[in-house]
Amino acid sequence: xxxxxxxxxxxxxxxxxxxxxxxxxxxxxxxxxxxxxxxxxxxxxxxxxxxxxxxxxxxxxxxxxxxxxxxxxxxxxxxxxxxxxxxxxxxxxxxxxxxxxxxxxxxxxxxxxxxxxxxxxxxxxxxxxxxxxxxxxxxxxxxxxxxxxxxxxxxxxxxxxxxxxxxxxxxxxxxxxxxxxxxxxxxxxxxxxxxxxxxxxxxxxxxxxxxxxxxxxxxxxxxxxxx
Amino acid sequence: xxxxxxxxxxxxxxxxxxxxxxxxxxxxxxxxxxxxxxxxxxxxxxxxxxxxxxxxxxxxxxxxxxxxxxxxxxxxxxxxxxxxxxxxxxxxxxxxxxxxxxxxxxxxxxxxxxxxxxxxxxxxxxxxxxxxxxxxxxxxxxxxxxxxxxxxxxxxxxxxxxxxxxxxxxxxxxxxxxxxxxxxxxxxxxxxxxxxxxxxxxxxxxxxxxxxxxxxxxxxxxxxxxxxxxxxxxxxxxxxxxxxxxxxxxxxxxxxxxxxxxxxxxxxxxxxxxxxxxxxxxxxxxxxxxxxxxxxxxxxxxxxxxxxxxxxxxxxxxxxxxxxxxxxxxxxxxxxxxxxxxxxxxxxxxxxxxxxxxxxxxxxxxxxxxxxxxxxxxxxxxxxxxxxxxxxxxxxxxxxxxxxxxxxxxxxxxxxxxxxxxxxxxxxxxxxxxx
Numbered sequence: 001x002x003x004x005x006x007x008x009x010x011x012x013x014x015x016x017x018x019x020x021x022x023x024x025x026x027x028x029x030x031x032x033x034x035x036x037x038x039x040x041x042x043x044x045x046x047x048x049x050x051x052x053x054x055x056x057x058x059x060x061x062x063x064x065x066x067x068x069x070x071x072x073x074x075x076x077x078x079x080x081x082x083x084x085x086x087x088x089x090x091x092x093x094x095x096x097x098x099x100x101x102x103x104x105x106x107x108x109x110x111x112x113x114x115x116x117x118x119x120x121x122x123x124x125x126x127x128x129x130x131x132x133x134x135x136x137x138x139x140x141x142x143x144x145x146x147x148x149x150x151x152x153x154x155x156x157x158x159x160x161x162x163x164x165x166x167x168x169x170x171x172x173x174x175x176x177x178x179x180x181x182x183x184x185x186x187x188x189x190x191x192x193x194x195x196x197x198x199x200x201x202x203x204x205x206x207x208x209x210x211x212x213x214x215x216x217x218x219x220x221x222x223x224x225x226x227x
Numbered sequence: 228x229x230x231x232x233x234x235x236x237x238x239x240x241x242x243x244x245x246x247x248x249x250x251x252x253x254x255x256x257x258x259x260x261x262x263x264x265x266x267x268x269x270x271x272x273x274x275x276x277x278x279x280x281x282x283x284x285x286x287x288x289x290x291x292x293x294x295x296x297x298x299x300x301x302x303x304x305x306x307x308x309x310x311x312x313x314x315x316x317x318x319x320x321x322x323x324x325x326x327x328x329x330x331x332x333x334x335x336x337x338x339x340x341x342x343x344x345x346x347x348x349x350x351x352x353x354x355x356x357x358x359x360x361x362x363x364x365x366x367x368x369x370x371x372x373x374x375x376x377x378x379x380x381x382x383x384x385x386x387x388x389x390x391x392x393x394x395x396x397x398x399x400x401x402x403x404x405x406x407x408x409x410x411x412x413x414x415x416x417x418x419x420x421x422x423x424x425x426x427x428x429x430x431x432x433x434x435x436x437x438x439x440x441x442x443x444x445x446x447x448x449x450x451x452x453x454x455x456x457x458x459x460x461x462x463x464x465x466x467x468x469x470x471x472x473x474x475x476x477x478x479x480x481x482x483x484x485x486x487x488x489x490x491x492x493x494x495x496x497x498x499x500x501x502x503x504x505x506x507x508x509x510x511x512x513x514x515x516x517x518x519x520x521x522x523x524x525x526x527x528x529x530x531x532x533x534x535x536x537x538x539x540x541x542x543x544x545x546x547x548x549x550x551x552x553x554x555x556x557x558x559x560x561x562x563x564x565x566x567x568x569x570x571x572x573x574x575x576x577x578x579x580x581x582x583x584x585x586x587x588x589x590x591x592x593x594x595x596x597x598x599x600x601x602x603x604x605x606x607x608x609x610x611x612x613x614x615x616x617x618x619x620x621x622x623x624x625x626x627x628x629x630x631x632x633x634x635x636x637x638x639x640x641x642x643x644x645x646x647x648x649x650x651x652x653x654x655x656x657x658x659x660x661x662x
Contacts, residue, residue: 025457050527
């Protein structure tokens, strides 16, 4: 090919258009869309959270813990993304739990607690209906399972519990402890850490607890160095 | 499945005959011997085939657009009308067969030949108009400047776009039994961007082809493919997004078994009324979603208040009245659904100004909100056809009683035009159901 071809305006324009369209579709667009998608899931989740006094912002905060913990465990980015969505939507099943039970100021009766437990399966079913969220359904279903098999809804044990659910279980517990509920005050952060550490291997996956605590320490150090 | 309208079948045969006539005419006119240019013709053939195989979904619509137009134009400009009218339909026909290969054979052959014939008419118009206004093509070997091609091409593309819109719109209108105006809005949105944007690349292509040969083809083809990819990614992600929000959003409102049926019926009914009223095409794309999501502001509200039997306290009323505004707030956070925010916010407004949350009057309420208001009220009163979807707190009205209530409230509680459209839709439904 002659040199005039490579320097012709036609070639230059063609190359520029190709690069621009490629950059737009493979870099900018996915980034924009992920942001919008994330925002919309968060909005839907917070609409449900208003039902439960004291739950506002719970999903978002848990998601932050989950992303940090999963990052600490060197989980691939794509999976972390899914875990983050699952953390946002973990309690979306609460739409079918009666308002009075969610907001009961004192402890629940066993029957009422059974109703609360249904939110995991309901949430998982809801997410299952959405083609693009289908694979986070198991995480939502099992985010209240315990490491020793004492959790709900299916009493899964150890590695049977999806990794995302194991991570959310720890993060959710920490966030719930450190924030006030209508029937109890917020726990001190140090106490919460101690409680979680004590329950590692019983309620929570030991490896996850370790990663969570490491990430918590790291983030706190960063905050300190910033202030 | 609905039977295909007779008028459409007649139309189909007319188009087929016309297409066949054009094809025979083009083949009969002794053109230049294409065999001399076989490699180039083959490249064009592949290009047109590839454009047929790679349709692009228009963002925010349900229309596919192909890049066939510039390919055919450049074929015409470089090899003349004879080549354009023989090669284009053949590759377009084969492309159509491949795209729809999973459909049953009879449908496949009839639809592919119909679409091919449909495409040929505008191409023929484009070519003939081009010659008519004095345009010249490149194949003669004589030196034709780019600037002398632009004006005739502009005229011919305008003519063929008009022809395209006319033949397609008539087909779509007959097939869907839609009013012509509605079908036209759909096809204009489909063809105009296609031709305006891609036709200049036809000229450019012919020019580059003349200068650089096959390499010129690649200069256009590669940006085309990448650009198509960009558009496809965009529309796929928009779809993902809308589907997720709508599905999840509507499931979130199912605090009750009856809500699911209610939302779906409101969406269907709103869609029918809006279509009948001839609302803008862009609105029709979103009206179903608005119907499904109109009560999303109720998510998180204590369901005891929503279901309360008997008189509500002032406090409860205040809570309930918040739901349109809250729903609008939620949806305002969603990209691509901005359009429906005022519809959801306005679905409890009344023409007499006594609605909530803003107390708007007739002209201030968007028509889409008025449509949802009527569909919502009608379904809430009549409770849907099956037992499971009836509301707990009162016996539902019959369909006729519901219609009477709407007619009674027309002008005060409901928009008169919408109620009229609603009654016409119901009358039509009754006819189709009865027959």
